[in-house]
Every structure is written in C-alpha cells, then in structure tokens.
Amino acid sequence: MNGFKTAMLLAALTALFMGLGYIFGGSGGAVIALVVAAGMNLFTFWNADSIVLKMHDAREVDERTAPEFYNLVADLARRAQLPMPRVYLVESANPNAFATGRNPQHAAVAATTGLLDRLDREEVAAVMAHELGHVKNRDTLIMTMVATIAGAISMIANFGLFFGHGSGEDRPNPMAALAAVFMAPFAAMIVQMAISRTREFGADRAAAEISGNPRALASALSKIAGPAQAVPSLASQRNPAAAQLYIVPTGVSDLFSTHPATEKRIAALMAMETPSLRRAGSALDPTRR
Numbered sequence: 579m580n581g582f583k584t585a586m587l588l589a590a591l592t593a594l595f596m597g598l599g600y601i602f603g604g605s606g607g608a609v610i611a612l613v614v615a616a617g618m619n620l621f622t623f624w625n626a627d628s629i630v631l632k633m634h635d636a637r638e639v640d641e642r643t644a645p646e647f648y649n650l651v652a653d654l655a656r657r658a659q660l661p662m663p664r665v666y667l668v669e670s671a672n673p674n675a676f677a678t679g680r681n682p683q684h685a686a687v688a689a690t691t692g693l694l695d696r697l698d699r700e701e702v703a704a705v706m707a708h709e710l711g712h713v714k715n716r717d718t719l720i721m722t723m724v725a726t727i728a729g730a731i732s733m734i735a736n737f738g739l740f741f742g743h744g745s746g747e748d749r750p751n752p753m754a755a756l757a758a759v760f761m762a763p764f765a766a767m768i769v770q771m772a773i774s775r776t777r778e779f780g781a782d783r784a785a786a787e788i789s790g791n792p793r794a795l796a797s798a799l800s801k802i803a804g805p806a807q808a809v810p811s812l813a814s815q816r817n818p819a820a821a822q823l824y825i826v827p828t829g830v831s832d833l834f835s836t837h838p839a840t841e842k843r844i845a846a847l848m849a850m851e852t853p854s855l856r857r858a859g860s861a862l863d864p865t866r867r
Contacts (some may be wrong), residue, residue: 626719627664627686630678630823634813636666636688647694651687658788663687670674670809673802674699676823677709678718685713692809697798702797704785708825711784718828719778721822750838778837786850796847802826803840 592615599611639863641648644667651665663679666688673692679685687709694702749776786792806826814821814828821828837843 579766582627585649602798607727607760619738622678627679630676631666631686631688633817634666634670634676636668636686639665639667640665641740647702649737650699650703651710652708654703654710654788656713658707658784660714660805661685661712663710663713669814670811670813671712672828673805674824674828675705675709676825676828677712678823679713680719681716685718687713691801692805696801696805698789700794701798701801704791705798705825707789708781708785708795710788711781712777714788715777715780717781718823721777746838758814782847783845783850786847792847792850796844799826799840800845 592612595615596608596611599607599609599614601607639648644665647667648665653663654663660682663677663682663685664687666686668690670689670690671692672690673696674689675684675689675693677687687706689702689706693705697705712721782792782795785795789795803826806828808825809828811821811824811828814824822837826840
C-alpha cells in the first residue's frame with residue numbers, strides 16, 4: 579500500500595508538470611513537459627548518488643581512513659542483509675545524515691562531522707540504521723526523483739508566465755497562467771511532503787528492526803532536531819530540495835517540512851520498544867539481553 583501510494587503521488591507530480599506545460603504551451607507544451615519529466619527521471623535514475631554527494635562535497639571513507647564509522651555501517655548492513663554501501667563524511671557542523679543511490683547495489687550513506695560529534699556510538703548506529711532503512715525500502719531513488727520534478731515545477735511556474743507564447747488555442751490564458759504561478763509550486767510541495775513523511779516513518783521502523791534499539795534513535799532525534807535547524811547547512815541553502823534527504827529537516831518550519839514532527843517520530847519509536855526488539859539487542863552488541 580505504501581508503494582502504491584507513492585506511485586500515485588509521483589504520478590500526480592508528473593501530471594502537474596504536464597498541466598503546467600499545457601497552460602503555457604498548449605497540447606504541444608504538455609507533450610514537451612512529459613518528455614522532459616521522463617528525461618529528468620532517467621537522468622536521476624543513473625546519477626542520483628553523484629548528484630547528491632557532489633552537492634554536499636562529501637568525502638568517501640573506508641576502513642583505513644575512518645575505521646570506527648566504516649565498520650559500524652558494515653555491521654549494520656550485514657544485519658540488514660544489504661550489500662555494503664559506499665560510506666561518506668560531510669564536513670559540516672549541521673548534525674545530519676542521508677542516503678542516496680538508485681538501488682541497494684548502488685547505495686551510499688553519509689553523515690556529517692557535526693552528527694558524529696554530538697551523538698554517542700549507539701545513537702550514531704541508530705541514525706545510520708535509519709539511512710539503511712531508506713536503502714532497504716528503496717526510498718532514495720523516489721525521493722531524489724520527487725525533488726527533481728518538484729524543483730522543475732517551481733522553475734516552470736516562475737518563468738512560464740513570462741515566456742509563454744503561441745497564438746489561438748495555444749496561447750496561455752492569462753488568469754490560468756497567473757494561478758499556476760502561485761498554485762503549482764504549492765501543490766508540488768504538498769505532494770513532496772506526503773511522500774517524504776510516509777517514508778520517514780517507514781525508515782524509522784526499519785531502523786528499529788535493524789539496530790534493535792528504537793530508544794537510541796529516539797534519543798538521537800531529540801539531540802539533533804534543534805541544532806539541525808539552528809546550524810545552517812550550506813548544501814540545503816544552495817538547493818532547498820536537499821533538505822528532504824536528511825534524517826531531520828533543516829531551515830524549514832514544521833508546517834512546510836517534508837518530515838513528520840520530531841515529537842511524533844519519537845513517540846512512535848518509543849512505542850516500538852517491544853520485548854522482542856529488546857531481546858534482539860543492539861546492532862553494536864547483538865548478544866545483549
């Protein structure tokens with residue numbers, strides 16, 4: 579049901595994109611918009627990881643350059659029965675983490691130095707389990723595609739009114755064009771939020787199952803939610819769509835956040851702390867009882 583809902587929402591974004599094309603370019607504009615949307619999604623499919631990692635100036639690490647962090651991710655990937663992802667560090671005081679890649683075989687996970695400085699080992703493990711949850715649920719590709727289309731919708735809405743042309747039936751209706759300028763980006767944002775919020779809850783649940791320690795993720799969220807808003811992220815300032823990739827939002831109000839309220843996520847995680855999960859132990863200490 580979650581996958582079906584996401585597919586429908588992604589289709590709604592594409593239809594909105596085509597609708598803008600029709601408003602500003604008639605039937606030909608709608609066809610062009612569809613081709614452009616398909617092209618963007620195809621490009622994103624093959625280049626999602628490199629786009630996001632370059633955006634953050636991420637540095638790849640391994641067993642030699644960051645042994646503790648790399649081995650922690652390796653332990654979690656084995657526990658999640660996932661291929662070993664590439665592991666990256668981002669030099670930023672903003673405490674955050676993200677995952678990217680078109681599928682589990684081409685995935686990458688990253689954490690900022692600010693996150694590693696603020697959290698203890700169990701909390702870092704829970705955060706990275708959340709990111710691996712996104713990989714396991716195949717969220718990373720969908721979320722990058724959604725950000726790409728939503729960004730394009732805003733761009734067309736901003737410039738279409740001024741560059742719309744044609745004659746007769748193909749000439750844009752001034753009132754419809756004006757409405758599109760204001761309504762299309764807002765509608766795209768609503769769809770983007772609906773997709774991302776659903777998937778954040780799913781990744782939190784996956785993290786609890788992978789790490790066996792939902793309380794550690796709840797603790798991590800409570801520690802980094804405030805600082806993530808207060809400390810600027812240069813990548814998200816340059817491209818606001820990047821904020822939806824993080825474990826906690828940055829630089830946005832709760833009303834317009836692509837993530838559920840942190841308090842709701844923490845409450846859901848604490849409710850997951852069942853006897854079976856406690857018996858499973860931590861990803862860092864699987865034998866713990």
